[in-house]
Amino acid sequence: MERLPIIETLKYLPDAIEAEVAGLPESVLRYRPDEGDWSIIEVVGHLRDAAEVWHGRLYQVWSQTDPLFVSFDGEAYVRDRGYQAAVALDLIAEMRRFRLRTVDLLSEAVDWTRIGRQPGVGRRSLRQFAEYVIGHDSDHLAQIRTLKLAQG
Numbered sequence: 341m342e343r344l345p346i347i348e349t350l351k352y353l354p355d356a357i358e359a360e361v362a363g364l365p366e367s368v369l370r371y372r373p374d375e376g377d378w379s380i381i382e383v384v385g386h387l388r389d390a391a392e393v394w395h396g397r398l399y400q401v402w403s404q405t406d407p408l409f410v411s412f413d414g415e416a417y418v419r420d421r422g423y424q425a426a427v428a429l430d431l432i433a434e435m436r437r438f439r440l441r442t443v444d445l446l447s448e449a450v451d452w453t454r455i456g457r458q459p460g461v462g463r464r465s466l467r468q469f470a471e472y473v474i475g476h477d478s479d480h481l482a483q484i485r486t487l488k489l490a491q492g
Contacts, residue, residue, distance in 0.1 A: 341467075341471055341474070343446075343452060343467075346446070346467070346470045346471060346474065347443055347446050347447055349474050350439060350442060350443055350446070350470065350473065350474065350477075351439065351440070351443045353387075353435075353439060353474075353477045353481070354391075354432055354435050354436035354439055356481055357384060357387060357432055357435070357481065357484070358429070358432050360481065360484050360485065360488065361380060361384065361428050361432070361484070364380065364428075364488070367491075368380065368487075368488065368491045369381045369428055370424060371487065371490070371491055373487070373490055378418065378483075379424060379487070380428075380484050380487050380488070381423055381424060381426055381428055381431070382418050382423045382424060383480050383483055383484050383487070384423070384426075384428055384431045384432065384435075384484070385417075385418055385421060385423030385426055385431050386414050386417070386418050386423075386480065387431075387435055387477060387480055388431045388432070388434050388435040388438070389412075389414060389417045389418070389421070390412075390414065390473070390476060390477070390480075391434075391435045391438035391439045391442070392434075392438045393412045394442065394469070394473050395438045395439075395441050395442045395445070397409050397456065397458075397469065398442055398445060398446065398466065398469060398470065398473075399445055400456055401454050401455065401456035401465075401466045401469060402445060402449050402454060402466060404456075406455050406456065406457060406463070407456050407457065408456075408457045408459070409456060409457065409458045409459065411459050446466075446470060449466060451466070452465060452466045452467040452470075453465050453466070453467070454466045456469060
């Protein structure tokens with residue numbers, strides 16, 4: 341992807357999430373299809389966490405030479421932060437806050453070829469990591485849509 345479409349896609353993901361969950365009853369937001377599966381609200385919480393973690397990682401790539409990222413256990417974050425009892429709009433507001441900081445960072449970044457290292461993935465450029473975030477978020481947006489369909 342080109343730079344501007346990457347930035348614009350990242351900027352508007354919180355809006356897409358908000359549109360998907362708008363007006364959903366609490367029973368749908370908190371429905372877990374099976375033991376150990378995430379509910380919609382937990383997926384939103386995970387996206388909030390990912391926005392925070394990836395902002396930090398992208399900042400590292402932008403500001404450091406070949407940084408190595410600290411591992412991120414999304415399952416543990418969701419479990420430990422108790423997102424099943426959270427308020428969806430609060431999580432989306434926090435996600436939006438981190439994402440707008442990321443958009444500002446990427447808008448200022450001149451060298452999208454700067455490299456960082458992710459455990460289990462290897463070395464990637466700032467552009468590649470930004471594209472990864474888009475894919476990650478898109479997968480979870482599809483997951484939210486699937487969970488909504490499962491509830492009718």
